[in-house]
Amino acid sequence: MAHQRRGEDTRAHxxxxxxxxxxxxxxxxxxxxxxxxxxxxxxxxxYHHFPGKQAAFMALFEHWLAGVxxxxxxxxxxxxxxxxxxxxxxxxxxHVFESAAGQIPMFIEFWRQAAKDPQVWQATIExxxxxxxxxxxxxAAGVAEGSLRPVDPDMVAQVLVSLGVGLLLQGVLDPAGAxxxxxxEGAIAMLLEGLGKQPV
Amino acid sequence: MAHQRRGEDTRAHxxxxxxxxxxxxxxxxxxxxxxxxxxxxxxxxxYHHFPGKQAAFMALFEHWLAGVxxxxxxxxxxxxxxxxxxxxxxxxxxHVFESAAGQIPMFIEFWRQAAKDPQVWQATIExxxxxxxxxxxxxAAGVAEGSLRPVDPDMVAQVLVSLGVGLLLQGVLDPAGAxxxxxxEGAIAMLLEGLGKQPV
Numbered sequence: 001m002a003h004q005r006r007g008e009d010t011r012a013h014x015x016x017x018x019x020x021x022x023x024x025x026x027x028x029x030x031x032x033x034x035x036x037x038x039x040x041x042x043x044x045x046x047y048h049h050f051p052g053k054q055a056a057f058m059a060l061f062e063h064w065l066a067g068v069x070x071x072x073x074x075x076x077x078x079x080x081x082x083x084x085x086x087x088x089x090x091x092x093x094x095h096v097f098e099s100a101a102g103q104i105p106m107f108i109e110f111w112r113q114a115a116k117d118p119q120v121w122q123a124t125i126e127x128x129x130x131x132x133x134x135x136x137x138x139x140a141a142g143v144a145e146g147s148l149r150p151v152d153p154d155m156v157a158q159v160l161v162s163l164g165v166g167l168l169l170q171g172v173l174d175p176a177g178a179x180x181x182x183x184x185e186g187a188i189a190m191l192l193e194g195l196g197k198q199p200v
Numbered sequence: 201m202a203h204q205r206r207g208e209d210t211r212a213h214x215x216x217x218x219x220x221x222x223x224x225x226x227x228x229x230x231x232x233x234x235x236x237x238x239x240x241x242x243x244x245x246x247y248h249h250f251p252g253k254q255a256a257f258m259a260l261f262e263h264w265l266a267g268v269x270x271x272x273x274x275x276x277x278x279x280x281x282x283x284x285x286x287x288x289x290x291x292x293x294x295h296v297f298e299s300a301a302g303q304i305p306m307f308i309e310f311w312r313q314a315a316k317d318p319q320v321w322q323a324t325i326e327x328x329x330x331x332x333x334x335x336x337x338x339x340a341a342g343v344a345e346g347s348l349r350p351v352d353p354d355m356v357a358q359v360l361v362s363l364g365v366g367l368l369l370q371g372v373l374d375p376a377g378a379x380x381x382x383x384x385e386g387a388i389a390m391l392l393e394g395l396g397k398q399p400v
Contacts, residue, residue, distance in 0.1 A: 026226065028226070029229070104315055108315060125373050128373065128377065154378070155383060158378050162365075162366030162370060162387070163366055164366065165369055165370060170365060173314070173325050173328065177329060183358040183359060183362070186352075186355045186359065187358075190391055190394040191391065192394070193395075194391060
């Protein structure tokens with residue numbers, strides 16, 4: 001048990017060092033030796049946890065990906081309607097900006113590698129597809145409960161994910177350019193005016 | 201005249217070579233010597249046109265930026281209402297995807313440098329601000345002509361640019377993930393349902 005705990009600590013420690021190196025120098029310019037030096041571990045310890053540099057890179061990505069569903073879980077309050085849950089998601093945007101800001105150089109490395117490597121590309125598009133599926137389920141639930149008109153859930157999900165990605169990118173690049181949290185809530189309000197049940 | 205023409209050709213030739221090197225090897229790993237070798241010009245010719253590597257990089261960015269207003273000009277048909285012009289812009293999305301696809305590695309280099317260098321960062325956020333201003337003018341014109349409700353043009357512009365950025369990013373990363381041109385038109389239709397004048 002203590003041994004396993006130490007192993008997990010070492011793995012997390014190596015990943016933090018790898019993220020540091022990739023962010024500072026870029027993926028291509030980082031060697032396993034440099035990650036080991038940064039983490040203060042032997043190459044043996046590195047290769048015990050990861051077959052190579054790309055595996056560490058993908059593990060960082062999967063770690064980030066594991067957080068994808070968190071806001072959807074958090075927005076699932078008991079007895080809340082789908083429009084209320086959509087507003088709940090919009091209200092989290094400011095928090096997402098703050099946690100994403102420090103990770104941008106790492107994201108840029110993911111995209112850079114994705115443009116060169118089909119395996120990384122596949123992993124990079126995965127979260128967008130998962131978000132679109134999660135939003136499509138939410139919209140379908142709104143149609144089923146009668147709080148939304150009978151719209152195409154996939155199309156609305158594509159629009160919502162596009163909006164979220166665009167807000168996130170601009171909010172991180174240009175935090176002073178607008179009140180992005182307020183914009184997110186305004187956007188949901190605008191869309192719900194179009195999506196909501198009209199008074200009969 | 202012939203001399204000036206040759207100078208412009210050389211400048212464009214150096215920029216194309218620089219874009220090639222930055223895309224392939226990244227900005228940091230590219231030297232002026234490599235750009236010159238790729239372009240088949242002397243260092244003297246390079247420094248005649250650009251004070252250094254960063255100036256060539258920024259010139260590439262400004263070249264891209266010069267195209268920012270083109271879709272807005274193209275969507276300005278005589279006598280068209282603002283909702284019609286918004287649909288016209290949505291109809292161009294597919295074309296924008298196709299022209300952007302090959303430039304993604306270069307964009308990623310812009311973002312990568314922007315995260316390190318305040319001058320590049322300033323230039324990188326500039327097109328988003330310009331797009332937001334252009335959309336805000338368009339929305340204000342719609343309110344003035346009576347085709348849109350009295351909404352906050354800045355807020356609506358932030359939403360529209362976020363939507364465009366998110367559609368573009370997903371469409372380029374994951375062209376097979378959805379029919380992005382159709383999604384763009386559906387998004388404008390949804391927003392106009394919320395923004396449009398309601399029947400009295």
